[in-house]
Amino acid sequence: MxxxxxxxxxxxxxxxxxxxxxxxxxxxxxxxxxxxxxxxxxxxxxxxxxxxxxxxxxxxxxxxxxxxxxANIAAHDHFLCSNCDMLRDANVADDIRPMLEQSIGDGCHISGNLVITGLCKKCSKESKI
Ligand SMILES: [Zn+2]
Ligand SMILES: [Zn+2]
Structure with missing residues (x-):
């Protein structure tokens, strides 16, 4: 058992x-x-x-x-395909975070991982047909 x-x-x-x-x-x-x-x-x-x-x-x-x-236990960002739900590990460069914080404004800090949504290669190809 x-x-x-x-x-x-x-x-x-x-x-x-x-x-x-x-x-x-x-x-x-x-x-x-x-x-x-x-x-x-x-x-x-x-x-x-x-x-x-x-x-x-x-x-x-x-x-x-x-x-x-x-499976990846290290802190990391993700790309998420909004059509097929595909997830891909990503690491948004550290120097981009201050830029994002600036555009969010009001002293907000990004401490968590980012999820960037869009269409994956396969889905963006299919949507053009
Ligand atoms: Zn997709
Ligand atoms: Zn992941």
């Missing part, structure tokens, strides 16, 4: 490492290919525990406020 759950945790970590970002639903679909009887509750428990242990972090939510996880 213990061995099996260790295997689950490893598989979830590996999958997320490959994908970069993923939701519980996507993780469950992947896991069910190998373990037909794995439940949504089990996947939820694994991801919650991994976040608590700081093995993974929380990524910007997907459409419908669906929680997403991030």
């Amino acid at each position: 213990i061995e099996r759950s260790t295997k689950y945790v490893q598989d979830v970590e590996n999958y997320l490492q490959q994908k970069g970002h993923s939701s519980n639903i996507e993780i469950l679909e992947f896991m069910q290919k190998n373990y037909a009887d794995i439940s949504a509750t089990t996947v939820h428990r694994i991801t919650t525990r991994l976040v608590e242990r700081r093995k993974i972090s929380l990524a910007p939510v997907a459409k419908g406020n669906v929680m997403r996880f991030d």
Whole structure:
């Protein structure tokens, strides 16, 4: 029993490492290919525990406020495609932050990570057709 759950945790970590970002639903679909009887509750428990242990972090939510996880635990910014929900890790240069703060104004400081929205390459191509 213990061995099996260790295997689950490893598989979830590996999958997320490959994908970069993923939701519980996507993780469950992947896991069910190998373990037909794995439940949504089990996947939820694994991801919650991994976040608590700081093995993974929380990524910007997907459409419908669906929680997403991030294999990258370092602080980083994201590009989010508003059409297909694709997330891409980004690092907005430090010297851009003061410029952004200036345009926001009123002494507001940017301390959190930035999420920049737009269309990914694939979606911007499709929208031109
Ligand atoms: Zn897209
Ligand atoms: Zn990320």
